[in-house]
Amino acid sequence: MARAVAVVGVGQTRYGNRSEMTYPDLVREGVQAAFADAGLGPEDVDGVVFGTMPSMMEGVAMTHFYFADALRAVGKPLMKTETCGTTGMSLAITGYYWVASGMADVVLVVGSEKMHEGDSQATMSTVAEPFFFRPFTSGAPGIFSMLAQMWMDRHGIPEDKARDAAARVSVDHHRDALDNPYAHIKKAVTMEEVKGAPVIVYPSRLWDICPNSDGACAVIFACEEKVKKMSGKPAWVKGIGFCGDEYWFGDSDKVSWDGARETARQAYEMAGIRDPLKELDVAEIYNPFTYVELQHYECFGFCEAGTAPDRVLDGTFSRGGELPCDPSGGVLCSNPIGATALVRVAEAALQVTGRAGERQVEGARLALSHGLGGVAQFNGIMILGAEQ
Amino acid sequence: MPDKHFHTKKHDVWLPYRFSAGPVFERFFEGLKAGKILGNRCPRCERVLVPARTFCPRCYVDMGQWVEVSQEGRLVTWTMSTEPFFGMRTDLPYVAGLIHLDGTNCNFMHLLGGFETMDIEAVRERLKGSVRVRAVWREEREGDMLDIKYFEAAD
Numbered sequence: 001m002a003r004a005v006a007v008v009g010v011g012q013t014r015y016g017n018r019s020e021m022t023y024p025d026l027v028r029e030g031v032q033a034a035f036a037d038a039g040l041g042p043e044d045v046d047g048v049v050f051g052t053m054p055s056m057m058e059g060v061a062m063t064h065f066y067f068a069d070a071l072r073a074v075g076k077p078l079m080k081t082e083t084c085g086t087t088g089m090s091l092a093i094t095g096y097y098w099v100a101s102g103m104a105d106v107v108l109v110v111g112s113e114k115m116h117e118g119d120s121q122a123t124m125s126t127v128a129e130p131f132f133f134r135p136f137t138s139g140a141p142g143i144f145s146m147l148a149q150m151w152m153d154r155h156g157i158p159e160d161k162a163r164d165a166a167a168r169v170s171v172d173h174h175r176d177a178l179d180n181p182y183a184h185i186k187k188a189v190t191m192e193e194v195k196g197a198p199v200i201v202y203p204s205r206l207w208d209i210c211p212n213s214d215g216a217c218a219v220i221f222a223c224e225e226k227v228k229k230m231s232g233k234p235a236w237v238k239g240i241g242f243c244g245d246e247y248w249f250g251d252s253d254k255v256s257w258d259g260a261r262e263t264a265r266q267a268y269e270m271a272g273i274r275d276p277l278k279e280l281d282v283a284e285i286y287n288p289f290t291y292v293e294l295q296h297y298e299c300f301g302f303c304e305a306g307t308a309p310d311r312v313l314d315g316t317f318s319r320g321g322e323l324p325c326d327p328s329g330g331v332l333c334s335n336p337i338g339a340t341a342l343v344r345v346a347e348a349a350l351q352v353t354g355r356a357g358e359r360q361v362e363g364a365r366l367a368l369s370h371g372l373g374g375v376a377q378f379n380g381i382m383i384l385g386a387e388q
Numbered sequence: 389m390p391d392k393h394f395h396t397k398k399h400d401v402w403l404p405y406r407f408s409a410g411p412v413f414e415r416f417f418e419g420l421k422a423g424k425i426l427g428n429r430c431p432r433c434e435r436v437l438v439p440a441r442t443f444c445p446r447c448y449v450d451m452g453q454w455v456e457v458s459q460e461g462r463l464v465t466w467t468m469s470t471e472p473f474f475g476m477r478t479d480l481p482y483v484a485g486l487i488h489l490d491g492t493n494c495n496f497m498h499l500l501g502g503f504e505t506m507d508i509e510a511v512r513e514r515l516k517g518s519v520r521v522r523a524v525w526r527e528e529r530e531g532d533m534l535d536i537k538y539f540e541a542a543d
Contacts (some may be wrong), residue, residue, distance in 0.1 A: 250495030
């Protein structure tokens, strides 16, 4: 039986163009913030988990070596994991496993990216193999735009309605990001601006697409025994799920998206959640593109297949709605990729401990955090709760 | 942008790779050179997959019988790119999509063309609804995915 595990500290850097400092210094900023938040020091940590996007993004192949000092990992076991955009969730789940298994009591989990230093678009294009996919995928936006078109077509969703809903998601998140001191893009946009923006990869337009951000995020996981000795409010891990799809993009049905659904099923079963829309108080969906967020509402059972646009337009997922999603502004407004899914975990922890500041969803007790990556290949979920 | 700018160290990494095609992809590419699209059938689940594979991703058994698949099919989804990206081998703007070739059990990724691609509204109009498409080949073929120039509307 797995031990109870909680998040006992989170640290985030400001996201954006952070070219005023070196990459290890940026990692250190996130780590220091997490230690300060938890009231712990490196002497309390049994092991460190670290990850980024594929290392081509950093231009340094062994980032966990490069950052060993910044991570305070010297003399400790150090594990690296990378699953593209899902990296942050894979990191969190790895940290969770380590503590839940009893092999460690306190684990520091860190994700980072400094996207302004390299060519993020080229790095992401190399995620696809070179024979059959790379010439056609247009990096990540192309893949998710194809998903969006398939999803509209399958469910007979009028293009204009999906367009309106995706624009509403963008408007909501850009407004929400104004309340998040760490957010990168701080610009309110209107429905007209989003819908009239230049097409980047149809149907995705400029404000449907996440930015390139620099940033680091650190989260500290601890076992129950350690948690009881600490004074801060813990965010308990209630459920986790992770599911990878098969590699060949054209083989699987990414509308029914069994991998995404299975991820949620695992996490809900572990957390004892039957009706996610009613039981969850807030969700941090991994939303690098507006349309894919709509698909995930359906895959995660927040609404029926094909109805996400209606639910978005009636405000179900907005601040003040039944299940506010991405009150932080989400990936759409800050995307330091290797950190991004871990930011979803950190934000969920802040929400259920009532420490999310201006972006706090009042009375939030149960929060879902999500990571997505690969060629729409990996989904991961961690559900955090105020109660053990 | 940060208030103050510091010196940056420019550094290029140039790493050439040579990816092995192996016998199965090699035969697939030889097929393209001959103007044929080759798939193969899984002896267990009987799906016909294209491009041909070494093993069935689901059954994990070696793929069996080779099949020359239809050069026509149904357009499943598409996207139009207006921005350049790394690895791109075509002019902008271009339209890529997933095509369900007749008689196969998966979708095949390639380009769409043979119509006006400069204007998104024209592309939308052309690709609206259930569109049948067929392969258009290059005259000079060298055993590469772009031996197929693109798929054009067949109806």
